[in-house]
Amino acid sequence: ERTPRRRAFAMTPQANGSISPVSTLIVDVVGRRVDELVRAAQEERQRADADADASLAPIGATAMEFDDVRLGVHTVVDDTTGKPVRDALDVSIAGVRGGFDGETSATAARALAGAYGDVRPTPNATYDLTLRVRVGEIAKIEDASARRGVIEDIGRLRLAVYGSKLREHLRRLAESGTEGPLDWVPHRPGETMFIKPQHEQVTVVFPMRFADARDAVIANTFLAQFVEVRRGQSALSTAPAVSYHKSPPLELKDAPAGTTNALNANGGYVSFVFFKRHVVPERLEATVWNTMTFYAFVSYHIKYSKAYWHSRMRRKVDEWLMILKRAKKADPNAAKKMTTASGRTFVRTT
C-alpha cells in the first residue's frame, strides 16, 4: 500500500523568473491516477473475467506552494459503503486568510473544471475549496494529449480560485470600464494588493513591505527599473503603465483602517495600470496570473540577488587568501626541495 507522499515545492520559475500557473502536484497525481484508470480499462477489455471493482492504491498527496498556498489530492471514500471510489479524486486548495473570495472563487473553480469536476459544498478539512474531479470521465477521453490538456486545466486551480476577485474587476473593465470603489486582496501579512477600477482602466497597487530593511533597499533599485524599462523601450508601449513611489499613491486614499499596516511599505509602492487590451478574453488569464504572482516574483529575484552577492563575496575572499598565501616566506627550518644538475629531485632536511 502506498503511503501518502508529501512533497515540498519551491518555486520552479522559468529562465526569466516567470512562474507557471499549472501546479505540478495536481498534474502529477491526478495524471497518474488517470493513467492507471486508462491502463485498467485497457486490461479489462482484454480479460474476460475483469474485476471491475479492483481498487487502486489510496492517495493522500499534499504540498506547500510558494506564498503559503497548500494543495491536497486525496482518495474519495464513498459515504454509504465506506470504500474508496476509484473514479473520483478530491483536489483541495488552501491559501492565506482573506484571499478566498467565497462564491466568486467557487464559480471560477466550477468554470475551470467544466464537465470533469464539481465543487464540494463544504471543502475538506483545513482547505478553502475542494474540487471533486471525475478522473473516470477523464480516462475515457480517447486522445492522450486532450486528456493531458484537461488535467493541466485542473492544475490551474490556484489561478482560478485565488485570482477570482482580480479576474472579476478585469472582466468588468473588458465589458464596461466604469469607475468603482477601492477593493483589495490580502496576499500575506503586509502584502495586500489593492485594485481600483477607474474609467476605462484598472489600477493595481502593490505596497512592498519587507521584514528585512536591507531587502527593501535592494527592492528600491530593482523596482525602479520597471519604470525605466517601460518608459525607455518602445516595444513595451502596449504593456501596462508602471509607476513606483515612496509614499502611498492617490488610489489608496480610501484604504480602510484594517489595511493600513499595508501603508507602511518600506519598499515603496508599485502601480500597474491595465487597459482593455490587456484583458481581452485571450489575454485575461495570463494578466490575472502575472499580476497575482507579482510579490512572489519580486521576492524570488531579490533572494537571487542576495545569493549572487554571497557567492561573489566568497569568491573574492578565496582569491585574497590565495594572494596572502603567496606572500608567505619559505620556512627556513623546513625540509627544502632541491634539484640536481641532471634533474633528479631530492629533499634535504636541515
Place this chain on the structure above:
Amino acid sequence: VARGRRNPAVGHARARVMATSHQGYYDAVRDALVHAFALSSHPSRKMDGKDRPEIEYQDAPATLRAPVEIKRGDEESCLIESAVNSARVSLKVRQADDLEEILARQFMRFLGRRADAFEILRRVPVDGYDVSFLVLLSHTESMDAGALVDFVVQFMRDIDKEISEQKLSVSSRGRAVATAFLEQFTK
C-alpha cells in the same frame, strides 16, 4: 591575531594628505604602507621582554609614530597608524547610497567572521572605519612586507570594484526581469 583594544585618544596630530585622483590615492597609500610595515623588534618591559603590539596598547609614546590619514573626497579614507613593532591600517570605503552601504556592511561582516583565516585582519574595525588590518612583527617575519603592501592596495581596489559591480548587477537584473515581466502582457 591580537584582539583589538579600543584605543584611547592619541596625543599625535594626524598628518592629512588629500589625494587628487584615483591613482594618486593608491600611490599615496602605498608609500605610507611601505614605511608603516618596516617593523622591528621592541621587547616590552611590561610583557617579560616579549614583543607586544604597541599600536594596540597605545601607552608607550616612544614606540608610536605619527598616524597618517589619506583621504579621497569626503567619503573614502585610509588611516595608517604605525608603531615600532606593529601597524594598523583602517579603511573607510565609498558608500554613495543606501545600496552601497548595505553591500559594504555585509562584506565587512563577512570578512570579520573570517579574520582568523586572513591573520592580518582585525576582527573589529577601528572606530569610524569599515575594516582594519593589524600587522605584527611576526607577520612581517613570516610574510614578505612588500607583498603585504601589495595585498592591502589590491584589497582596496577590489572592494570598490566588487561593490560597484554588485550594484550594477542589481539594476541590470532589474532591467532584464522587468522587460520580461512587462513583455508577457504584450504577447
